[in-house]
Amino acid sequence: MAIQFAIVGSGAFGLATALHLTKLGYNDIVCFDKETVPSPVAAANDSNKVVDWLCHEINDQISSADRVAAEAMEMWQKDEFYNRFYHQRGMVVSASKTESLAVLEKHANIHKIHEFLETPADFRRHIPVLDGPLENWKGYVMEPEDGWVHSRDCIKALANLLERRNVKFVSGDDGDITKVVEKDGAVGYLESVSGKRYKAANYIVCAGAGVTRIIDLEDQVQSRCWSVAHIKVSEEEASQFNGLPLLMNLNEGYYFEPDENDTVKVVWEFPGFVNFESDHVSVPDYTVPANSAPGETQIRRFLRNALPSLADRPFESRKLCWCAMTADRQLLICRHPHLANLTVASGDSYISFRLTPVIGQYIAAVAIKGNQGLNIQDRKTWEWRPGLKFTDKPIDLPR
Numbered sequence: 269m270a271i272q273f274a275i276v277g278s279g280a281f282g283l284a285t286a287l288h289l290t291k292l293g294y295n296d297i298v299c300f301d302k303e304t305v306p307s308p309v310a311a312a313n314d315s316n317k318v319v320d321w322l323c324h325e326i327n328d329q330i331s332s333a334d335r336v337a338a339e340a341m342e343m344w345q346k347d348e349f350y351n352r353f354y355h356q357r358g359m360v361v362s363a364s365k366t367e368s369l370a371v372l373e374k375h376a377n378i379h380k381i382h383e384f385l386e387t388p389a390d391f392r393r394h395i396p397v398l399d400g401p402l403e404n405w406k407g408y409v410m411e412p413e414d415g416w417v418h419s420r421d422c423i424k425a426l427a428n429l430l431e432r433r434n435v436k437f438v439s440g441d442d443g444d445i446t447k448v449v450e451k452d453g454a455v456g457y458l459e460s461v462s463g464k465r466y467k468a469a470n471y472i473v474c475a476g477a478g479v480t481r482i483i484d485l486e487d488q489v490q491s492r493c494w495s496v497a498h499i500k501v502s503e504e505e506a507s508q509f510n511g512l513p514l515l516m517n518l519n520e521g522y523y524f525e526p527d528e529n530d531t532v533k534v535v536w537e538f539p540g541f542v543n544f545e546s547d548h549v550s551v552p553d554y555t556v557p558a559n560s561a562p563g564e565t566q567i568r569r570f571l572r573n574a575l576p577s578l579a580d581r582p583f584e585s586r587k588l589c590w591c592a593m594t595a596d597r598q599l600l601i602c603r604h605p606h607l608a609n610l611t612v613a614s615g616d617s618y619i620s621f622r623l624t625p626v627i628g629q630y631i632a633a634v635a636i637k638g639n640q641g642l643n644i645q646d647r648k649t650w651e652w653r654p655g656l657k658f659t660d661k662p663i664d665l666p667r
């Protein structure tokens with residue numbers, strides 16, 4: 269088959285890109301993935317993801333991250349396709365350590381957010397289910413438009429739509445891409461686990477955390493994962509959470525209101541686990557069982573402080589959720605400097621599902637026109653930028 273665009277990874281970025289290419293009238297698009305949508309290893313395969321206005325520093329002009337988040341928010345609110353996955357709730361962001369509080373305060377000032385929460389009673393006025401001591405918590409009430417989106421339903425709907433638009437999906441060992449093979453300064457073909465080779469006019473790698481196993485990104489991206497737990501609650505308990513603002517504590521964790529199965533998702537907030545197989549490249553290992561990684565104690569500690577009635581409940585399940593971090597937490601969307609027909613779309617940095625409704629147009633622009641397809645600010649922010657050092661302290665994933 270003649271492939272015009274070969275997209276590696278059918279997660280949030282890959283599907284959004286394929287959709288945008290179909291909107292522009294392109295045909296012969298093939299999405300390769302090790303799994304069928306929703307891939308069990310896709311970060312996007314989840315019941316809920318925060319959508320909010322990102323809080324990056326604004327100097328004389330709005331940052332690319334904030335602008336794109338705002339564009340996406342508008343789509344979640346107004347677009348017929350995306351709106352059904354969006355649940356507007358508002359959000360409370362808190363911290364229990366002085367340095368994180370200072371960060372919060374700075375962001376609150378930039379975004380002109382003035383409702384400061386100082387006591388447990390202040391928090392409970394907004395989120396009555398928070399019946400724990402909330403020791404040392406201070407926080408802010410963020411934008412009322414903030415909320416969550418059902419990411420798994422969204423990517424399933426995207427894949428269905430793409431199938432109706434004749435986008436082809438290749439999955440399993442045939443879709444599990446092991447390498448991009450160079451020929452004359454460009455990608456000659458992709459090779460899969462099954463040994464199949466695929467030639468295309470243009471290649472786009474959107475493999476989430478899996479990117480570090482496929483191409484050498486010169487240490488710009490670390491694959492990292494986080495501990496996520498699920499707790500079943502009764503129907504009556506679930507009804508008490510419904511409609512309340514989201515709650516995030518920058519030093520402890522966050523939870524989401526119960527999903528359609530009355531399951532609460534709780535995440536331990538920390539810089540993540542890394543898995544270095546060589547001196548410098550952290551790659552995903554999707555086979556490591558979630559129970560072998562730390563997280564349970566920290567998740568239960570967070571619950572004891574915020575929602576003690578859930579703190580000793582059994583976990584219905586646990587998982588490790590992988591994504592692709594950059595040192596500055598900005599995206600990496602650019603042409604590969606040494607492989608002319610390869611577009612890299614990576615660096616989601618744990619915060620980019622929210623961009624799904626618009627990210628495809630930027631990735632497609634680079635795939636079609638090269639880096640010139642982006643405006644100068646986005647090009648500078650998302651460019652190939654080796655040499656940036658990671659300054660936070662992730663934990664080695666125990667093996």
Ligand SMILES: Cc1cc2nc3c(=O)[nH]c(=O)nc-3n(C[C@H](O)[C@H](O)[C@H](O)COP(=O)(O)OP(=O)(O)OC[C@H]3O[C@@H](n4cnc5c(N)ncnc54)[C@H](O)[C@@H]3O)c2cc1C
Binds near residue numbers: 276308316444589622
């Ligand atoms: C714990 C956690 C919580 C998060 N919470 C939020 C949140 O609240 N809000 C938010 O906006 N974002 C959140 N994110 C981030 C969000 O999920 C990601 O930014 C988003 O899913 C990135 O999309 P992606 O397409 O790059 O990667 P993914 O969605 O991970 O998709 C990557 C795809 O590539 C495939 N793949 C991997 N390797 C290969 C290979 N070798 N060959 C073929 N296919 C391959 C995978 O199967 C997968 O389908 C969170 C992430 C984590 C880990």
